[in-house]
Amino acid sequence: MINRFFYKASLADFIKSSLTNILGVIAKNDEGDSVIEQKHAWLAEISILQKSLDSWKQESAEIIFEYTIPRLGKRIDAVLLLQERVFVIEFKVGETEFLQHDVDQVLDYALDLKNFHQGSVDRFIVPILVATNSTEQSRTCQTSHYDDGIYEPLMTNHANLGEIIRLVLSEPIPPKTYAVALNDWARSRYAPTPTIIEAARTLYMNHSVEEITRHEAEGEQLERTTQYIQQVIRDTKAKHEKSICFVTGVPGAGKTLVGLNVAIQQSNEDLAVYLSGNGPLIEVLTEALTRDKQAKEKALGNKITKKEAEREVKRFIHIIHRYRDNMLGKVKIVGDRLIADTTTELEDEKAGYGEVENIAIFDEAQRSWDKDHIAAWLSKKKGLVGFPMSEGEFLIWSLDQRKDWAVIICLVGGGQEINTGEAGIGEWIRALNETFPEWNVYISSQLTAKEYAEGKVKKLLEANEHVVYSEDLHLAVSMRSFRAERLSSMVHYLLDCDAEKTREIYISFSDRYPIALTRSIETAKKWLRQKARGNERYGLVVSSKAYRLKPLAIDVRCKPDTVHWFLDDINDVRSSLFLEDAATEFDIQGLELDWTGLIWDGDLRYNNGSWDNFEFNGGTKWNRVNKAERKMYQLNAYRVLMTRARQGMVICVPKGDPKDSTRLPEFYDDTYNYLKSLGLIEI
Known part of the structure; x- marks a missing residue:
């Protein structure tokens, strides 16, 4: 088992301990051989925090160094537990500027704790980036417009960290009973649901x-299946x-x-x-x-x-x-x-x-x-x-x-x-x-x-x-959509054209997993950009038979470079985050994003309680698909596309064009109205 953290102490004990003693504990718990630069960074962080937190040394508070975020494979430099708030502090020792990827990093830590850590889910979380040699700092603080108790990232230097913390503490928080006591925070279960x-x-x-599982049931389920297979292996070998x-x-x-x-x-x-x-x-x-x-x-x-x-x-x-x-x-x-x-x-x-x-x-x-x-x-x-x-x-x-x-x-x-x-x-x-x-x-x-x-x-x-x-x-339990474990069931009934059952399931998780509906691809793109925070990943997905999305600048014949699409950041035009290349069911099956934008073409059309299947002939018209096997493939393609998002999705059904016989409005209108009838959010 990996260590949950390298060092934890009450604020009082931390303030009065020597730099070398604290560094010794941290270095001892480091699984690798820390390079000299890392040790110097730890010394700087300890010194800054001891000076910055001296005002609160009499309070019941804790400081934790190098707290593990297993899902991200990283550790938070420092976590301060003070007055029922969780301060997530990331240091960039020697830096003079606040780089965007560093801001995203500390926000990612805060989001991960909010989503997956039981001691953090109902608390205010304050991400702070410390560029030690910067001359700039945040002057105000505010919580996210998502109203989920996460502050917008705060930025400061080594001298003013205490001032930033005091600014946050000056804002009152409503009294409440927390699921996990603050002094049990470090022992609270970290229960993520990772992408593959x-x-x-x-x-x-x-x-x-x-x-790397979210709930005990999921961890037990995966471990039980793994152990069963390993027992089969042992028996077979013997x-x-x-x-x-x-x-x-x-x-x-x-x-x-x-x-x-x-x-x-x-x-x-x-x-x-x-x-x-x-x-x-x-x-x-x-x-x-x-x-x-x-x-x-x-x-x-x-x-x-x-x-x-x-x-x-x-x-x-x-x-x-x-x-x-x-x-x-x-x-x-x-x-x-x-x-x-x-x-x-x-x-x-x-x-x-x-x-x-x-x-x-x-x-x-x-x-x-x-x-x-x-x-x-x-x-x-x-x-x-x-x-x-x-x-x-x-x-x-x-x-x-x-x-x-x-x-x-x-x-x-x-x-x-x-x-x-x-x-x-x-x-x-x-x-x-x-x-x-x-x-x-x-x-x-x-x-x-x-x-x-x-x-x-x-x-x-x-x-x-x-x-x-x-x-x-x-x-039996989906891990992918941690906000909507019943998403796959909803999609099943949606494709079975059972509107009543689809609505019933969607209502049960719509407050946690939004599914928006629009007729504008630009609106869909804007929604995705607004929803994603930190390094959350989003992208466009389409059916491999969606040949008449070319007027919307989506050509399914142009395959995305999947490695760059899934792994690279927003600065790379090949990245999913650039919202230029769309992935088909073949590109994304077995993988997932945090947020998806599904652009629905005329290959699958709702018609009075059932689906009509079509394939474009490449030139002038859509041909009806009648073979049962090919119809099943098309339904399964949309099943895959609608179960790729972990946190929410937007579905765009274009309006079509009455002047284009291959994109007539009637190819799309009934599908849009059916999806609208399911209670999806129109934007």
């Missing part, structure tokens, strides 16, 4: 899954068998987090690999972890190139296609069968002709390619004719080549197939029944629901003698 990028970063830095686990969960429940958790933990003991066919997800996670690895090593004074950092990350995280292609180099097709090609690969004592990993975690397993799709692709791209297996069956075959033991963990999303050629989970089960009947099958009890293999899973498995059903393999 933040979660991966935090796990990679050797934190535990409990430290018995020299082959096993497969199917993990289900509602959108945003943490399936990917479970997969990454297992991959990272198991990689310390047995070789494990996290695989996904989701290219953007792999690219973004790999880049984020690589950047973090570089930054961590640099902070420790170690030289490491980006390639070296990336190489370490890629030990356990791969795009499925590269894993698959490596195996393809070791096989040959004989009739309608695959066999190992002994002329290209020596047989290993344990791995046989398989890969080095005993454990493969396959994210979004329902999106694996069917036999026809992969055969056509391999024939065209690789010149490999007559491939006899689906992608899922080939992954099982690949692990089956091992001579010792193997485990596959399939992470399965329901109702999320969004592309032609995706086999669904039924294909995995068919392969197990027909080709690998000796494999143990551990299956989520929820996999029998209709959104998985059209509800036929139980029937498909009824003759299989190696099946174990377990509730522990299902994640």
Whole structure:
């Protein structure tokens, strides 16, 4: 476990303690070897705070140094707990200016405490940035217009920190009973809900899954599923068998987090690999972890190139296609069968002709390619004719080549197939029944629901003698939208055209998770910019079939650079924050933002209690989509797009143009009126 903080004391004890004693405690609790610059900074911070806080040394107050913010992977320089207020103090020792990214940093800390720390949620939080050598400082203080008890960031220098604190304390606060006493603040539960990028970063830095979940129920849920899978791994290894686990969960429940958790933990003991066919997800996670690895090593004074950092990350995280292609180099097709090609690969004592990993975690397993799709692709791209297996069956075959033991963990999303050629989970089960009947099958009890293999899973498995059903393999609570755990249910009923049920669910969380409705893309952009604070991330999302948004400067044929879109700041035109490039369901599935702007085109139109599906022909008109499978893909695309925001979203349904036959108002009006009838906020 990481330390929650490096130093904590009453204000009286802090004031009377020596600089060297306090520094000794801080340095002792630092997990790394602090560089000399950091120690000098701590000495300066201690000295400034002792002088600034002397006036309040008789009060019941506490000072904390280096308080951990696990979700952000950082620590607050100092937290002052005084007169029922939480002062979040960030120092920039030696700085003469207040840089915007430093202001955002201290505001991010305040927002994180307000959203995720039980001792802070009902208190006033005061972010203060101290540029020690600045000649400027804030003259007034005010709380945010969001009316959530967070002050607008205050700025000061080393000499006037006490004056700023006194200014804040001069403003009375209403008396109330707090959920957590101020002297218990440091022990209060920090319970975040991370984005998958933040979660991966935090796990990679050797934190535990409990430290990056929001509620005990969520932490227990994720840990329970992880422990169940690890027990399957232990049993399978001990018995020299082959096993497969199917993990289900509602959108945003943490399936990917479970997969990454297992991959990272198991990689310390047995070789494990996290695989996904989701290219953007792999690219973004790999880049984020690589950047973090570089930054961590640099902070420790170690030289490491980006390639070296990336190489370490890629030990356990791969795009499925590269894993698959490596195996393809070791096989040959004989009739309608695959066999190992002994002329290209020596047989290993344990791995046989398989890969080095005993454990493969396959994210979004329902999106694996069917036999026809992969055969056509391999024939065209690789010149490999007559491939006899689906992608899922080939992954099982690949692990089956091992001579010792193997485990596959399939992470399965329901109702999320969004592309032609995706086999669904039924294909995995068919392969197990027909080709690998000796494999143990551990299956989520929820996999029998209709959104998985059209509800036929139980029937498909009824003759299989190696099946174990377990509730522990299902994640029931969404973590993504920490303000609206029922968002995925609301979206389900919205797309089912059940207006009454949609309204009922939305009312239950509308005060915590706003969903705005507009007909102007500029209004939508303005709403996003106004809602986001600090480094909260926002961006535009659209359906991949939204071809007639070009007049609104959105061209779905121009793909965003997903790494920069998700990771870079507002100064980069490729960033989501620039609101120029829009992400489609393919770019953003498995990832999320704090706020999203969904621009709704004429590809999906509400019509008297149901949806009409269309696809633009590229020139003059929309063609109606009648095939059930393609209609399902379109609905699932919007399902993905409407469940990407963690804190709220705005939906823009354009007005259309009566002079443009491809953008007539009637293509959009009924959809807008339907969404309006659900109680969404018009802006």
